[in-house]
Amino acid sequence: xxxxxxxxxxxxxxxxxxxxxxxxxxxxxxxxxxxxxxxxxxxxxxxxxxxxxxxxxxxxxxxxxxxxxxxxxxxxxxxxxxxxxxxxxxxxxxxxxxxxxxxxxxxxxxxxxxxxxxxxxxxxxxxxxxxxxxxxxxxxxxxxxxxxxxxxxxxxxxxxxxxxxxxxxxxxxxxxxxxxxxxxxxxxxxxxxxxxxxxxxxxxxxxxxxxxxxxxxxxxxxxxxxxxxxxxxxxxxxxxxxxxxxxxxxxxxxxxxxxxxxxxxxxxxxxxxxxxxxxxxxxxxxxxxxxxxxxxxxxxxxxxxxxxxxxxxxxxxxxxxxxxxxxxxxxxxxxxxxxxxxxxxxxxxxxxxxxxxxxxxxxxxxxxxxxxxxxxxxxxxxxxxxxxxxxxxxxxxxxxxxxxxxxxxxxxxxxxxxxxxxxxxxxxxxxxxxx
RNA sequence: UCCUCGGUAGCUCAAUGGUAGAGCAUUCGGCUGUUAACCGAAGGGUUGCAGGUUCGAGUCCUGCCCGAGGAGCCA
Numbered sequence: 476x477x478x479x480x481x482x483x484x485x486x487x488x489x490x491x492x493x494x495x496x497x498x499x500x501x502x503x504x505x506x507x508x509x510x511x512x513x514x515x516x517x518x519x520x521x522x523x524x525x526x527x528x529x530x531x532x533x534x535x536x537x538x539x540x541x542x543x544x545x546x547x548x549x550x551x552x553x554x555x556x557x558x559x560x561x562x563x564x565x566x567x568x569x570x571x572x573x574x575x576x577x578x579x580x581x582x583x584x585x586x587x588x589x590x591x592x593x594x595x596x597x598x599x600x601x602x603x604x605x606x607x608x609x610x611x612x613x614x615x616x617x618x619x620x621x622x623x624x625x626x627x628x629x630x631x632x633x634x635x636x637x638x639x640x641x642x643x644x645x646x647x648x649x650x651x652x653x654x655x656x657x658x659x660x661x662x663x664x665x666x667x668x669x670x671x672x673x674x675x676x677x678x679x680x681x682x683x684x685x686x687x688x689x690x691x692x693x694x695x696x697x698x699x700x701x702x703x704x705x706x707x708x709x710x711x712x713x714x715x716x717x718x719x720x721x722x723x724x725x726x727x728x729x730x731x732x733x734x735x736x737x738x739x740x741x742x743x744x745x746x747x748x749x750x751x752x753x754x755x756x757x758x759x760x761x762x763x764x765x766x767x768x769x770x771x772x773x774x775x776x777x778x779x780x781x782x783x784x785x786x787x788x789x790x791x792x793x794x795x796x797x798x799x800x801x802x803x804x805x806x807x808x809x810x811x812x813x814x815x816x817x818x819x820x821x822x823x824x825x826x827x828x829x830x831x832x833x834x835x836x837x838x839x840x841x842x843x844x845x846x847x848x849x850x851x852x853x854x855x856x857x858x859x860x861x862x863x864x865x866x867x868x869x870x871x872x873x874x875x876x877x878x879x880x881x882x883x884x885x886x887x888x889x890x891x892x893x894x895x896x897x898x899x900x901x902x903x904x905x906x907x908x909x910x
Numbered sequence: 911u912c913c914u915c916g917g918u919a920g921c922u923c924a925a926u927g928g929u930a931g932a933g934c935a936u937u938c939g940g941c942u943g944u945u946a947a948c949c950g951a952a953g954g955g956u957u958g959c960a961g962g963u964u965c966g967a968g969u970c971c972u973g974c975c976c977g978a979g980g981a982g983c984c985a
Contacts, residue, residue: 505948506941525942542935557943577936580920584935585946587922591977647984663985688984689911695984779984807985822985836985879985906977 477549483517486562488552495520495548495564496572498602499540501585509537511566513548519604521558522550522566529567537569543581543602545572597901598910608736609897612729613886617681619728620702620880623721624679629704632671634664634680639860649687649697660685663879666809666864668705669840672875673867679704691905692782693894694832696883698903705877711821711839714876715797718825718835719755721880722795727751729889742891746829749793756792759800760819763788779805786830795834799823808850811839811874823878831888837878844868 480493497515504510507526512519524537540546550564575581582592583599593600600606624631637651637658649660664680671678681702688695704721706713726747729737737744758766767774767784774784779801789796803812803820810820822838841847847868851861886898896902901910 501946503944503947504941505944508942508944510944510947512945521945523943527942555943557945559945580936582920584921586934587946589922589978591917592921594977665985686984690982690984691978692980692984782981782984801985805985810985820985824985833985838985 481517482513482515482520485518485520485552485564486554489554489562490552492549492551492567493564495550497546497548499542499544499546501542502537502540504538509534511537511540511569513546513564514602516607518560520560521563522548523555523558523563524566533566533568536571537566539574540569540571541575541577541580542584543599544575546570547572594896594902594907595910601900604739606897608739609886609890609892610900611736612733612740612890613882613898613900615729615733616725616882616886616889617700617702619725620721620882621681622728623724624677624702624704627677629677629679630671630675632668632675632678632680633682634661634667634671634703636661636682647686647688649685662686663701664703665705665877665879668703668877669864669867669875672705672707672877673871673873676707677704678706689905693896694782694884694887696895696899696902696904699895699899700882701879702882703877703879705875707873707875709839709876710874711799711823711876714837714839714878715757715799715823716753718823718837718878718880719753719795719797722755722825722834722885723751723753725885726889737890740890742889746793746891747889750795750828755794755797755825757797757799758788760798760802761800763798766791777802777804780824782832785826785832789826789828789830793828795825795827797823797825806838808854808856809841809847811841812846821876827884827888829888829891832884833881834884834888835878835880837876839874839876842868842872842874844872 477492477494479496480488482495495513495515497513500512500514500519502509502511509524511522513522524534526534547570548564548566549568550566552562553565554561555563582596601610637653638661639658647662651658651660662684664682668678668680679702682700683698684701685698687697704717730744730747730751734744764774764776767787770787772784772787799822800813800819801822802818803810806820806822810822813819813821820838824833825835827834841850844865847865851858883895883898887895890898892898896904
């Protein structure tokens with residue numbers, strides 16, 4: 476029996492008899508010729524069946540294959556300029572593992588579909604070449620981000636998903652029953668990262684986070700994945716550098732290893748090319764506000780950047796732009812103040828080009844016990860839930876900084892997606908929980 | 911939560927208040943190199959739900975449901 480070969484590797488088996496296992500992608504017919512297209516997750520290959528060259532039953536069996544029927548195919552690999560990709564499979568036999576019934580065909584045809592229909596069939600939509608390419612790039616982005624930290628002696632310390640209290644405001648928390656108590660799904664691993672940093676110096680966590688924001692925009696998910704480094708004794712400049720090096724590293728990896736996927740997505744690599752190199756442009760908040768006002772934004776000093784502001788600003792630069800020193804009032808309670816201008820926070824946001832939004836948010840953490848207690852009270856946060864966090868300021872308080880990078884927005888930017896929902900296999904959004 | 915747009919065949923969409931249609935998909939027929947093949951034919955409808963106006967409603971009105979885009983919100 477011929478050995479199983481991945482479609483991606485068929486070109487190395489020219490002239491050999493091989494077996495392919497996968498699914499029927501499409502079937503074209505031309506008189507006494509059949510052109511079934513098979514996919515196996517590694518690629519697509521065109522099969523060829525000539526009626527006069529095979530037993531009638533084999534011809535008939537291929538002819539009756541329905542879209543997405545799972546199959547085992549045997550045939551000979553041959554080079555042919557007329558085949559997409561230059562190689563095709565001269566089919567000698569096919570076995571339908573499960574034939575998709577004629578009266579209940581595969582719903583996603585190789586034609587146009589609306590977003591609602593596609594999202595309802597997300598579990599099947601993933602099989603399409605475009606979604607397949609995005610899955611490949613998502614894998615590469617995650618692998619690259621982890622390699623980046625692993626290669627720099629960061630220790631992965633996983634943060635919990637059930638948490639007793641909010642890292643941020645309480646309005647955006649998903650509450651769940653926890654036996655006789657309440658718990659919340661984490662919004663960030665950040666507070667736990669600070670504990671881990673005191674244990675291992677340089678740490679990161681990577682996992683899903685949850686935000687019950689009733690946001691309905693192309694940049695928002697209620698469940699998304701964040702990679703969050705935290706570095707002991709680091710300052711703002713240290714993590715700005717870390718952030719831009721991370722992003723440049725990820726972009727470089729995708730450009731060098733996933734050019735085929737970018738091509739499938741019709742994403743121009745030239746748009747990403749500059750982002751392989753650091754440094755990235757930097758702006759302090761004061762200047763960002765001035766630029767935005769000169770561009771016609773309504774923003775006033777002291778307010779946070781709106782979605783439109785972020786887009787406007789990002790369009791000024793070919794690379795991601797780092798905005799630092801926001802007013803403390805628009806940032807989280809644990810942000811350290813700038814010693815020179817205490818009304819500002821030592822924080823940084825990185826905005827992706829082309830309006831893909833904030834991809835990194837972080838800063839220097841408040842190390843001072845008294846000030847942290849004051850901030851917790853000012854924000855009306857439940858003190859008891861933060862006692863363990865305050866311990867980090869009682870026992871060897873240390874300056875430290877870190878950030879979180881939202882994986883989906885990075886993928887959305889790199890892939891040039893209209894909406895982040897395509898950057899995660901099964902998006903969770905305001906009005907979508909299935910499939 | 912608010913604003914805007916939408917819901918008609920499996921899909922994408924048409925249809926002055928007057929017989930509900932096309933393309934694709936499906937099935938059948940034709941074609942020995944197709945490239946989202948092409949050509950011909952057939953089958954396929956509770957027009958999101960409920961009520962109202964009207965001789966007559968896919969179309970107008972009211973309410974509801976679902977979805978999309980955006981806003982607010984969002985380290």
